[in-house]
Amino acid sequence: AQTVTQSQPEMSVQEAETVTLSCTYDTSESDYYLFWYKQPPSRQMILVIRQEAYKQQNATENRFSVNFQKAAKSFSLKISDSQLGDAAMYFCAYGGSNYKLTFGKGTLLTVNP
Amino acid sequence: DAGVIQSPRHEVTEMGQEVTLRCKPISGHNSLFWYRQTMMRGLELLIYFNNNVPIDDSGMPEDRFSAKMPNASFSTLKIQPSEPRDSAVYFCASSFGQEAFFGQGTRLTVV
Numbered sequence: 001a002q003t004v005t006q007s008q009p010e011m012s013v014q015e016a017e018t019v020t021l022s023c024t025y026d027t028s029e030s031d032y033y034l035f036w037y038k039q040p041p042s043r044q045m046i047l048v049i050r051q052e053a054y055k056q057q058n059a060t061e062n063r064f065s066v067n068f069q070k071a072a073k074s075f076s077l078k079i080s081d082s083q084l085g086d087a088a089m090y091f092c093a094y095g096g097s098n099y100k101l102t103f104g105k106g107t108l109l110t111v112n113p
Numbered sequence: 114d115a116g117v118i119q120s121p122r123h124e125v126t127e128m129g130q131e132v133t134l135r136c137k138p139i140s141g142h143n144s145l146f147w148y149r150q151t152m153m154r155g156l157e158l159l160i161y162f163n164n165n166v167p168i169d170d171s172g173m174p175e176d177r178f179s180a181k182m183p184n185a186s187f188s189t190l191k192i193q194p195s196e197p198r199d200s201a202v203y204f205c206a207s208s209f210g211q212e213a214f215f216g217q218g219t220r221l222t223v224v
Binding site (some may be wrong): 091103 | 156204211214
């Protein structure tokens, strides 16, 4: 069974600075997807960024980028120029051949003004 | 598109009562998922459907929980009888392919 581990329960960053959230996963599959979801206090789950495992190039969405290390089974999220609105719980998720999403426990990000 | 629509947003019920949560997936999506979120256990997949057929219900905690998807545009998650430990936020999500879109969740409180 796939597992997703987020080793940082909480992180904080100063506004305009950069922060990196860590995620590791375990799988025996070769083809899969990885996701970062954001959950603000409104509790809506918002997709931030996705990465296909077959792609070597790291995904980027504006201020959000990932560092995908397939051999190490690592998938970290970098948030550049952090904004107050980035404060939320961030979940790393694995999507395999069965289309189920397996989530990590989450990292609570605080942005300090 | 209005996105995944869940109702109700909040539900407070007494222990022993039946609770029904509802979900309307995004039109054209062929997979539907029910997740439960608690502080202790995080996000857990309860059950998922593909083309209206239940594919994996191994996450359903016990027989008190049941889910149906009578057609492509509607699903229900029922708890009967409800217990205080069922208190959680229940999410419905739909997808076509790998990217899942979530509803706003139903916060269930069983007193």
